[in-house]
Amino acid sequence: MKAHESAVKCKAVCDHDAEGKIIYSGKAINFYLVDPSTSEVIEDDHPLKGKRIAGRAIVIPSGKGSSVVQLDGLYQLLSSNNQPSMIVVKDPDPVIVSAALICGVPLISGLPDGFLDGAKDGDIIKLKCSTKEVTVVH
Amino acid sequence: MYLSNQEERIVEGENGEGYASAMKLLVALGEMFDADKLIPITRAHWAVSGQEGDLFYAEKLANFGARTSVPTTTNPAWDGSLSDEFKVEVSDYELLLLRRTISASDKLGVIKSFSCTPYLYRDVPAAGEHTAFSESSATPYINSIYGAMTNRESSSSALAAGVIGKTPNYGLHLDKNRSPNIVVSVEFKIKDDFDFGLLGWYLGEILKPDDIPLIRGVEGNFSPEALRDFGAMINTSGAVSLFHIENFTPEAKKVKDFRRWLRGSERVSVREEDIASLKRKFTKASGKINSVYMGCPHSTVPEIMKVNSLLGNRKVHRDVKFLIFTSATNLKLIGEANAKKLKEKGVHLLRDSCVDEPVFKFTEGNLGVTNSLKAAYYRKRRNQDFVITSIENCVEAAVRGEI
Numbered sequence: 073m074k075a076h077e078s079a080v081k082c083k084a085v086c087d088h089d090a091e092g093k094i095i096y097s098g099k100a101i102n103f104y105l106v107d108p109s110t111s112e113v114i115e116d117d118h119p120l121k122g123k124r125i126a127g128r129a130i131v132i133p134s135g136k137g138s139s140v141v142q143l144d145g146l147y148q149l150l151s152s153n154n155q156p157s158m159i160v161v162k163d164p165d166p167v168i169v170s171a172a173l174i175c176g177v178p179l180i181s182g183l184p185d186g187f188l189d190g191a192k193d194g195d196i197i198k199l200k201c202s203t204k205e206v207t208v209v210h
Numbered sequence: 211m212y213l214s215n216q217e218e219r220i221v222e223g224e225n226g227e228g229y230a231s232a233m234k235l236l237v238a239l240g241e242m243f244d245a246d247k248l249i250p251i252t253r254a255h256w257a258v259s260g261q262e263g264d265l266f267y268a269e270k271l272a273n274f275g276a277r278t279s280v281p282t283t284t285n286p287a288w289d290g291s292l293s294d295e296f297k298v299e300v301s302d303y304e305l306l307l308l309r310r311t312i313s314a315s316d317k318l319g320v321i322k323s324f325s326c327t328p329y330l331y332r333d334v335p336a337a338g339e340h341t342a343f344s345e346s347s348a349t350p351y352i353n354s355i356y357g358a359m360t361n362r363e364s365s366s367s368a369l370a371a372g373v374i375g376k377t378p379n380y381g382l383h384l385d386k387n388r389s390p391n392i393v394v395s396v397e398f399k400i401k402d403d404f405d406f407g408l409l410g411w412y413l414g415e416i417l418k419p420d421d422i423p424l425i426r427g428v429e430g431n432f433s434p435e436a437l438r439d440f441g442a443m444i445n446t447s448g449a450v451s452l453f454h455i456e457n458f459t460p461e462a463k464k465v466k467d468f469r470r471w472l473r474g475s476e477r478v479s480v481r482e483e484d485i486a487s488l489k490r491k492f493t494k495a496s497g498k499i500n501s502v503y504m505g506c507p508h509s510t511v512p513e514i515m516k517v518n519s520l521l522g523n524r525k526v527h528r529d530v531k532f533l534i535f536t537s538a539t540n541l542k543l544i545g546e547a548n549a550k551k552l553k554e555k556g557v558h559l560l561r562d563s564c565v566d567e568p569v570f571k572f573t574e575g576n577l578g579v580t581n582s583l584k585a586a587y588y589r590k591r592r593n594q595d596f597v598i599t600s601i602e603n604c605v606e607a608a609v610r611g612e613i
Contacts, residue, residue, distance in 0.1 A: 085238045134419065136449070139344040140259040140365045147263030165419070165449070166239055170364035173238045174267045181242060 092157030103145025228276030240378030414448025505535030526556030
């Protein structure tokens with residue numbers, strides 16, 4: 073195991089440091105379609121269907137869903153202590169940013185292109201909240 | 211993002227925890243989306259849902275002193291008295307969520323319009339007005355049809371903006387971000403409101419999130435209902451908060467040189483067959499029906515009166531619940547005499563309610579008809595299938611009890 077060469081700056085909505093094992097999703101996620109009691113993705117045809125996201129650093133292209141369901145989905149996960157440790161999102165939208173802030177789940181965006189290239193499921197992402205710096209441990 | 215001294219003091223809690231929570235959300239959004247500052251808004255629409263997550267944030271504001279500072283209207287929840295009318299069991303927990311939503315709304319001082327179409331008749335912004343409107347049909351309508359300005363807001367960020375009276379200055383609040391990036395050519399004549407809604411659904415499926423289409427080849431005097439449905443559908447099957455229609459919407463009408471206005475060179479065309487095949491997909495089921503759902507988004511006064519005249523002297527089949535969702539304001543406008551006629555014909559006019567609420571579980575498991583793709587999409591999670599068709603066909607099916 074070795075740390076990524078250097079920490080990079082990102083945009084982050086956070087109130088604490090966080091780290092978690094990466095779980096990649098090629099498709100947008102709607103937390104309303106995640107079972108709060110197990111943290112298993114239940115959306116049909118989703119690449120993460122059947123996978124658990126509790127405690128993971130979930131890496132997604134974007135969020136999706138109406139102006140309220142994303143928040144309710146994440147809130148239900150939080151209520152069962154099954155929330156992801158952080159959300160890494162390429163194209164954030166106000167709905168997923170609001171949901172993350174309200175539920176106290178750190179959300180990261182604006183990583184340099186290619187920063188996560190070579191990282192795989194199970195590698196660890198660390199966020200230092202005060203400086204908004206991200207490191208990947210391979 | 212720049213914050214004034216006064217705004218910073220609100221973040222730090224000078225006005226209490228409720229205002230601090232509201233301000234922190236606006237600041238987080240502003241920083242994520244590169245806003246330079248906060249700008250004043252004149253009004254907000256809070257797409258309150260009565261769901262727990264939504265309520266958690268609303269109570270965090272309401273119970274710690276936050277009050278709205280600009281007029282803030284609300285989305286529908288459900289009318290608590292309906293469980294008696296339809297003799298359905300609603301759990302104590304569901305009722306408690308409703309009561310807490312109403313109580314938080316009262317503390318916050320919002321206008322409990324309980325309607326998803328505040329932009330028709332009640333809460334109408336002018337061109338260029340900065341606002342914060344959540345709700346999937348409201349955002350595209352006020353941006354596109356009125357030329358007012360709002361970003362795609364979450365329910366919570368619209369409420370926070372209503373409390374602070376400001377919103378972060380980014381996205382669709384900036385003129386330069388409102389020009390179209392893709393041209394949509396419609397290569398056939400749109401027949402009616404229903405087909406226009408289908409076009410919206412089709413485009414939502416093929417456009418990318420936050421695309422701003424310029425729609426060409428549609429003519430017309432679109433009714434407010436057609437425009438409402440078009441926006442609701444394009445923003446349910448997809449994520450489009452602003453569209454322009456050539457020679458029709460205000461920002462498109464102002465433009466003299468389309469080539470300079472357009473960003474990028476993307477083009478798509480829509481053929482008659484594209485919409486026809488979508489229509490076949492949504493109308494293929496048949497058989498006995500147990501319900502008609504109209505009013506997602508909320509039905510207007512002319513639509514309700516149209517149902518009355520289409521029915522004439524006929525009655526809705528006894529096995530069919532004909533439900534029309536609308537606002538309390540519209541019910542007032544229709545008047546008691548008309549409401550009574552509709553009731554005698556077997557039509558239930560429902561106020562304050564959304565189709566996607568637990569109280570309507572008595573229609574689950576069987577086939578319904580609706581004029582709304584959005585209603586069908588959301589109720590599918592509640593185990594109900596629909597034939598989606600025009601209001602005229604909905605009424606005929608209601609009389610026959612089958613489609």
